Amino acid sequence: MSTAEHDRLADSDDPRAAWRRWGPYVSARQWGTVREDYSADGDAWGSFPFDHSHLRAYRWGEDGLAGISDLDGYLNLGLALWNGRDDRLKERLFGLTNPQGNHGEDVKEYWWALDGTPTHSYASWLYRYPQAAFPYEELVRVNGERGIEEEEYELADTGVFEGDRFFDVQVRHAKASPSDLCVEITATNHGPDAAPLHLVPQLWFRNTWSWGLDERRPRLWAGEPRQGYAAAVIGEHHELGRVRLEASSGPGAEQVEPSLLFCDNETNVAALWGEDAAREGDTAYPKDAVNRAVVHGQADAANPARTGTKAALWWRFEAVPPGESVTVRLRLTELEGAPAVATGVEEVLAVREQECEAFYAQVIPAGTSEQDALIARRAFAGLQWGKQLYLYDVPRWIEGDPGQPPPPPGRHTRRTGRNTRWRHVNLAEVISMPDEWEYPWFATWDLAFHCVALAHVDPFFAKWQLLLMCREWVMNPNGQLAAYEWNFSDVNPPVHPWAAWQVFSIDGGRDRDFLERVVLKMLLNFPWWVNRKDSEGSNVFEGGFLGMDNVGLFDRSEALAGDQRLEQADATAWMGMFCLKMLRMSAELARHDKAWDEVSTKFLVHFLSIAEALDDFGTHHTSLWDTEDEFFHDVLVDDDGTAHRMPVRSMVGLLPLTGISIVPNWVATELPDLTDFFQGWTERRPELADALIHTNHRGYALRTLSLVSKEQWSALLRPLLDEGEFLSPHGIRSLSAAHRDGVSVHVAGADLSLRYVPGESDSRMFGGNSNWRGPVWLPVNALLLDALRIYGRGAGAGVEVEYPTGSGQQMGMEQVAHEIEERLVSLFRPGPDGRRPGTPRHHPRGPLWDAHPTFSEYFHGDDGRGLGASHQTGWTALVAHFVCAPDGIPNR
Known part of the structure; x- marks a missing residue:
């Protein structure tokens, strides 16, 4: 493809290239940000309020x-x-x-x-x-x-x-x-x-x-x-x-x-x-x-x-x-x-x-409807306008400026000062922001999703953004990736490897230099997770809220009583997916540099350990899989090893589905170390081989690695595809609608409960804008769609399931993924009355309003209306990825 803009992009493979020198890099809001906060109490909103913005110079x-x-x-x-x-x-x-x-x-x-x-x-x-x-x-x-x-x-x-x-x-x-x-x-x-x-x-x-x-x-x-x-x-x-x-x-x-x-x-x-x-x-x-x-x-x-x-x-x-x-x-x-x-x-x-x-016209596939093309164009436009200059020299911010009054003493202390463990951070870069107004700062895991959509129009920028988060002036020396400026030390899900593989593939699978640079940095990030978030060395992980806010019975970011710990189904799933993406990327690199063959084997070994522990961990041999409920749940473990399962059916328990990958046929001939391990392990552990390493129905040598057994896949698909549980008219809900009447449990002397709320949360458990009690959220939907397609192309090839559950209609896994994707895209398509289902409630009706699709942070779990930040053309721009890659990325 060659257009004038493609030619400009070809000459712009540097973040400071001439055509990138000027752009819409000015924030829609600088007041109320952490960077402008020089208060004693860390109240960024109060330190620089809106009423000061026309009177005060920003720093x-x-x-x-x-x-x-x-x-x-x-x-x-x-x-x-x-x-x-x-x-x-x-x-x-x-x-x-x-x-x-x-x-x-x-x-x-x-x-x-x-x-x-x-x-x-x-x-x-x-x-x-x-x-x-x-x-x-x-x-x-x-x-x-x-x-x-x-x-x-x-x-x-x-x-x-x-x-x-x-x-x-x-x-x-x-x-x-x-x-x-x-x-x-x-x-x-x-x-x-x-x-x-x-x-x-x-x-x-x-x-x-x-x-x-x-x-x-x-x-x-x-x-x-x-x-x-x-x-x-x-x-x-x-x-x-x-x-x-x-x-x-x-x-x-x-x-x-x-x-x-x-x-x-x-x-x-x-x-x-x-x-x-x-x-x-x-x-x-x-x-x-x-x-x-x-x-x-x-x-x-x-x-x-x-x-x-x-x-x-x-x-x-x-x-x-x-x-x-x-x-x-x-x-x-x-x-x-x-x-x-x-x-x-x-x-x-x-x-x-x-x-x-x-x-x-070159980027959007031929045959795309006029409305879907408009949706993608608007999503891409939001991503371009969401590129903002981000200036933050943390040591200078902590110490203050010589021409200004010194900051309060507490700012310096590692215990109470914000971001004091991140004094190496010194950023002066254009970065993709989640939102122009409500989130005018980078968030690493949000950015990973942005890059998947950006790769369709600007693969260089997408790759550079992922690498930027891993550079020495951003990534912590201990290997942790920065979360967001309110607290760089917060723990976000490790989606960087998933996004890197998506971007690499969308770009044609040619840029091995990018792939190698990402994998090398993820080799530093992976042990941080293992050393910090697997406290017992059990291969079952903790991690805190991990982006799920308050779909749980309590705030998972708060410290637990005594020596209690929360073993998390989603944290363990994230790490399983981390291993598989590292295995896939290192295998790709090993085709040209055999040293990577052993790295692939290392991640296979760790994946298998995580997969085994998901079903059996700790001295009491507890499983995150509930055989009665046929669902994955978090488990609260007392200091004596007593386990309390959290009986909530939420996105937390669906994420193990994302721990899936196909091992290509060429591995058998091109990667001897990995192949020898496969053969030896299956001989030593035949009782686990069928549960974790599947071959497809055609009997090919093709292997599908999965955290979830075939039986568990079948069990999880039932609630996932049930319109009375997770399947909404516009995607997958984050909490099962089966909890409309609530669910409660008595643990350690406390009565805990929650209920499905399709829109804004009725709880302030996780801050003022806690919201994950039911709404549809595009990023995790994208992960699940990717998993369904991988299963459908691997071990699940030829397998048909009931969609929706209870309908009597059978279809293959890839078709199921397509149908769910259609529900997601329908959020942005005009209905019979011209109104788009995903338009926020408060937008007036009429041609002047209905002409414009909006990109909300998340969507009502029952009717699809937009909620949260109203211009989240960051992760919600994944709808452009759905339009431009309706069958997912190539199965490389």
């Missing part, structure tokens, strides 16, 4: 609407809006903090990533801006009055969108060259009346001079516009060199010219902490000067000398007629080394948009 990043920046975040360009009624400029997205929301943190805005290419040669983004005053106080107050049993109070619930009284503001980016960026902003009045609107795009330098580390100060100033442009801003930066931003008015705005406003990207100390806190040298024109000039009419707020480190272009439209649009255009150019391009902004946008169409 570790920037935020904005539809923002773009260079790879280092030195220079940022973003959009600000004002409807003539708000009490502040709309410069960034608003939402509730964790303590404010009745279900935890939650964004209260509506926007969509419409399009985007991997090199950011073209991108499009849409924001829905109310014409009424934005109800900031009402949203905080009403949600604060609601309990956990009530639904969240959303922006649409306030009535500000009634009668379609809003502007749709579409921002399009296109690059004429790697250092020549074109931007078009079009605002359309969908309301019945004329309405005012101010478009205020802003250009600013990240503040690097206030911290006492580098006093060099960049500068912006008013310049002379070239012919065809109405205004110009010139900038000078010690790393970027000289840049120029020029502006012109497009259709609907021909008679309006922009005003220029200048100030400094520095904190308004007096407004935040009083005049007494002001220091000599503080700027007279701080960060909020543009806000005060536009919203509050303070003509003297901006610098009359028309210079500073932040500049705004201010278009004022007193009354945009109903149904009409206004368009303005910008061009940002690096002046040093940028080729002269005569093409205008309009022409650049048109060409790059056509190239974007051609690119996705």
Whole structure:
């Protein structure tokens, strides 16, 4: 395949390649993040609240609407809006903090990533801006009055969108060259009346001079516009060199010219902490000067000398007629080394948009329906817009800056300080984020799922992201992978090997260098798990919550009483899958380097030990498999060895299905060490051979390794495919619906219980936004689909099962996987009334809303409506993987 975008990608096999130099790397929220928290109590939300965001300079990043920046975040360009009624400029997205929301943190805005290419040669983004005053106080107050049993109070619930009284503001980016960026902003009045609107795009330098580390100060100033442009801003930066931003008015705005406003990207100390806190040298024109000039009419707020480190272009439209649009255009150019391009902004946008169409026509399989192609395109767009610059130098953050007050003493202590065991972390990278607003920071296991979808459009970036998490400035010296910035030491499931194999295969199975680098780093991560999470050396693992939040009877992250330990079915399953993916990858490497043959054998041995222990561990010979319930359960073990099985049918007990792999036929002739071990082990342990090493029905030498025996597979498939248990109309639930009436157990003097809740959890067991009491979650669905397909191509070839359970309809395993995948994709397809099942409850109905698929964090277990973070185009972008690889990855 060869398109203009594919050609650009071929020249962009470096994270700092020219075409990757500029992109939508600006966060939608920097306030309330751990990095900006310098409090004594570690309350990131309270340390830097939303009401400070327009007044305080950030230390570790920037935020904005539809923002773009260079790879280092030195220079940022973003959009600000004002409807003539708000009490502040709309410069960034608003939402509730964790303590404010009745279900935890939650964004209260509506926007969509419409399009985007991997090199950011073209991108499009849409924001829905109310014409009424934005109800900031009402949203905080009403949600604060609601309990956990009530639904969240959303922006649409306030009535500000009634009668379609809003502007749709579409921002399009296109690059004429790697250092020549074109931007078009079009605002359309969908309301019945004329309405005012101010478009205020802003250009600013990240503040690097206030911290006492580098006093060099960049500068912006008013310049002379070239012919065809109405205004110009010139900038000078010690790393970027000289840049120029020029502006012109497009259709609907021909008679309006922009005003220029200048100030400094520095904190308004007096407004935040009083005049007494002001220091000599503080700027007279701080960060909020543009806000005060536009919203509050303070003509003297901006610098009359028309210079500073932040500049705004201010278009004022007193009354945009109903149904009409206004368009303005910008061009940002690096002046040093940028080729002269005569093409205008309009022409650049048109060409790059056509190239974007051609690119996705190659990526999305021929014959894909128009709706499914749109779903995939939007998912990929969200992933492109989710690439954000992440700056975090942990030792500098802990010690503080020489130009600022010292952090509180507790910040340094290994016992109470956050991330003090991760002083080696020093990141300044563009990283795929789970979500633009609610999770504007990397999470390693989320990122692994992102990379599977990203591999379809940008395999280099997908591979680089997986490797980045394993580099010495991220991965802990003890081998642990960082979890997320709130607590790098938290334990996330080890899905890195699974994702690496998926990415390697999607990319054609050619990049052996990538595969070897990943396997080498996983050889460090694997013993961390063995040494830290198998306390008894029993090959049955612990690990804490492991992403399952609160599907259990108690918080698995909390310390247990005395010497109790929780032996976890999911932790053990994750490690079984870890072994099998390492076996498969090292076997692939052994085809060209025989030293890897012995590594394959090592992981086979460990897998077999885990598989055996899953059914029999400890001095009391306890099994995680319940022969009566025919399901896997966690087991709580007392210090005397007494075991208490947790009788919950949840995703925890289904995950052992994912411990499955096919050993290719060529292993018998090409890997002598592994083959000799297979033969010797089956001779020594014939009683286990049939349970763990299966051959398919055709009698081929092909072997299927599985944590789960054929009998257990059959037993687990019954509840998995039962619509009264795990099988929902839109995928696999995380808790069996058989628990609608609840399940309880008496353990160690305590009565524990839970019940199936299809939507938001009714428990705060695992924080304010605990949710895994029933909803459908795409990542674990993807893992289960992969397992079903592997079984169907191996030991389960030719085997038919009842689908759904009780229906009398029989089908093969691969067809079952396809049918479940169809249920998942149906979340995003319009129904007969035009409404997509996965659309959140609070999205209004109608063509203007139904046109846009949304990518929620998880989905209601009964009706499929979107829940949690409303823009989780990270792991939920796996739907694009389903569309582009409807039969799974090739069985390599």
